[in-house]
Amino acid sequence: MIRINMTQLRLVIGNKNYSSWSLRPWLALKQFGVQFEEIRIPLYTPETASKLQEYSPSRKVPVLLHNHQIIWDSLAICEYLAEEFPHLHWWPADKTNRALARSISAEMHSGFQNLRQNMPMNCRKKLPGKGLTPEVQKDIDRITSIWQEFRQKFATEGDMLLGKFTIADAMYAPVVLRFITYDVQLDSISKKYAEAILELPAIQEWIQAAKNETEVLSQYEF
Numbered sequence: 001m002i003r004i005n006m007t008q009l010r011l012v013i014g015n016k017n018y019s020s021w022s023l024r025p026w027l028a029l030k031q032f033g034v035q036f037e038e039i040r041i042p043l044y045t046p047e048t049a050s051k052l053q054e055y056s057p058s059r060k061v062p063v064l065l066h067n068h069q070i071i072w073d074s075l076a077i078c079e080y081l082a083e084e085f086p087h088l089h090w091w092p093a094d095k096t097n098r099a100l101a102r103s104i105s106a107e108m109h110s111g112f113q114n115l116r117q118n119m120p121m122n123c124r125k126k127l128p129g130k131g132l133t134p135e136v137q138k139d140i141d142r143i144t145s146i147w148q149e150f151r152q153k154f155a156t157e158g159d160m161l162l163g164k165f166t167i168a169d170a171m172y173a174p175v176v177l178r179f180i181t182y183d184v185q186l187d188s189i190s191k192k193y194a195e196a197i198l199e200l201p202a203i204q205e206w207i208q209a210a211k212n213e214t215e216v217l218s219q220y221e222f
């Protein structure tokens with residue numbers, strides 16, 4: 001049964017060590033200074049299905065609960081937040097740049113399956129070289145070509161993909177954490193962008209919380 005008694009923003013997430021989709025809206029909320037309550041449901045336990053069922057129509061995380069509304073799926077949640085708090089500029093103000101930001105966000109949301117499958121997010125671990133198949137390298141090459149193109153284009157406007165932090169950065173932040181875990185070799189521009197993401201206080205907070213978690217999901221450990 002879906003709980004409908006809700007007036008504040010609440011974000012339902014999975015394990016911080018493993019749930020890359022949860023990190024995306026969580027990071028965007030933190031970056032834009034929006035207060036929210038966090039509901040963490042550890043994934044793949046005997047209780048997970050019944051707990052997810054309480055909140056999530058898709059039985060997946062993340063889910064946002066706000067003003068009697070349930071919004072699920074990371075990108076839909078970010079889009080909802082952008083409409084709900086427009087003064088915070090979750091997307092670039094310029095229409096052309098907004099379309100670019102949306103294009104790379106959608107590309108992340110619907111693609112890079114080889115990377116996702118072979119290099120699952122695991123903030124606690126260091127697994128240099130693991131999972132690096134030729135198909136994964138193709139995903140990495142596409143991601144770093146996006147980072148290079150955007151960082152060169154918006155170099156004078158800030159350290160993030162389109163200068164200031166936008167939803168596009170929230171979408172790519174988990175990739176930065178994967179690149180660190182698997183020690184993926186990066187060109188200098190991509191390395192600098194990865195470092196800028198890693199320096200965000202909210203990312204540090206997430207990593208620290210992930211390290212404090214005790215659940216171990218064997219399917220994401222090699």
Ligand SMILES: N[C@@H](CCC(=O)N[C@@H](CS)C(=O)NCC(=O)O)C(=O)O
Pocket residue numbers: 014018019020021022043059060061062072073074075109
């Ligand atoms: N397209 C969804 C993907 C959500 C997703 O796959 N979430 C995973 C955790 S990262 C999940 O809830 N898995 C639980 C399950 O599949 O039972 C999004 O963008 O939010």
